[in-house]
Amino acid sequence: MEIPIFTVDAFTNVPFKGNPAAICLIENELQDDLYQSIAAEMNLSQTAFISKQNSMDFSSGARFGLRWFTPKCEVSLCGHATLASAAVLFYLKKNVNPVVVFETMSGELHVRQHEESLIMDFPLNKPQPQDQHEMKDLLKAVVGDLPIQDVCYCPTTWNLMIRLADTCDRPEAEALLKNESTGKIKGVIVTMKGAPNAQPGYDFYSRYFAPWYGVLEDPVCGSAHTVLAGYWSEKLNKKKMLAYQCSSRGGELELELRDDGRLNISGRAQIILQGTLKI
Structure with missing residues (x-):
């Protein structure tokens, strides 16, 4: 064959x-x-x-x-x-x-x-807010001591989303994901607000980790942005956004929330x- x-x-x-x-x-x-x-x-x-x-x-x-x-x-x-x-x-x-x-x-x-x-x-997969204290060990494994602003979970994609505080430079995650025992998480998104007034004007940054799928870090993940778009659209009050996934390879995505509840990537x-x- x-x-x-x-x-x-x-x-x-x-x-x-x-x-x-x-x-x-x-x-x-x-x-x-x-x-x-x-x-x-x-x-x-x-x-x-x-x-x-x-x-x-x-x-x-x-x-x-x-x-x-x-x-x-x-x-x-x-x-x-x-x-x-x-x-x-x-x-x-x-x-x-x-x-x-x-x-x-x-x-x-x-x-x-x-x-x-x-x-x-x-x-479009909108995530749901979570209690940080219920998963503190997992959060520490992913982002260490970096300050966290929000934690959300998307049951449709089995993704946990961690928003870092706006004072952080870029998402970083050194120790990876050995503290998840619920079986409900298959990927972790780390994200933070961008600088839309700078060039090229990214609305938010992210990184994505999915060792449960055999992918330690996915360089640019489209499905993760079905979760990120729902979250950041509400936080930024925008339907059109420019996103950058800042892995070592890096990648750019244009996002547009449509009136029918779906997402253009x-x-x-x-x-x-x-x-x-x-x-």
Whole structure:
């Protein structure tokens, strides 16, 4: 079996920045253990598999199946690998449709081109405030002694969100996540308010850690921003925001809360590798 495979840096217009995802184009569904073996082999935070479903081919079809796997397990929502998947269809396969639709575990996700960016139609997942004292050991493991302003939890994505005080320089987290025993947390978002009056004017910063999924730090996480957008929109009273995830690679996301309760996530992508996976 030969499977076309690509590496795409998402949420950046510069190679080797943003978040790399492996994208596989498959003619027919594979066995689940094979999906997982391929993702473990690629050893990136996400490997995505695009299947034809009822579409005749990848250039003319408008609807595709999409699944995402970390090196450890399948996940129900991934932003950067969705952006990367659309980049392969639009930029390499020259898909003729203005919008492609991915059928996923999180429902239908629409992606369209707009100038040099790709715009994804994603769910909005607002987090709920939490009592800091009930998880003080976990919080200390993540951010040490840095001052915390808010702690929230999103049950839909299983993400804990920690907002640092505005006096902090940037989110930092050195000791990682050995104090979570409830089984309810699969990722931790660390965030803080940005400086929108400076250039380029980021409304907020973040970092994302998901060792439970086999991803120590995800360089730029689109699904985490479905949580962050809901939180910061209320705090900043804004529906359009510019966000920066300040991992070592770094990445930029444009966010827009829509009137129908969903979220547009916009970003760029660079395809840096293409080849054939032989099994």
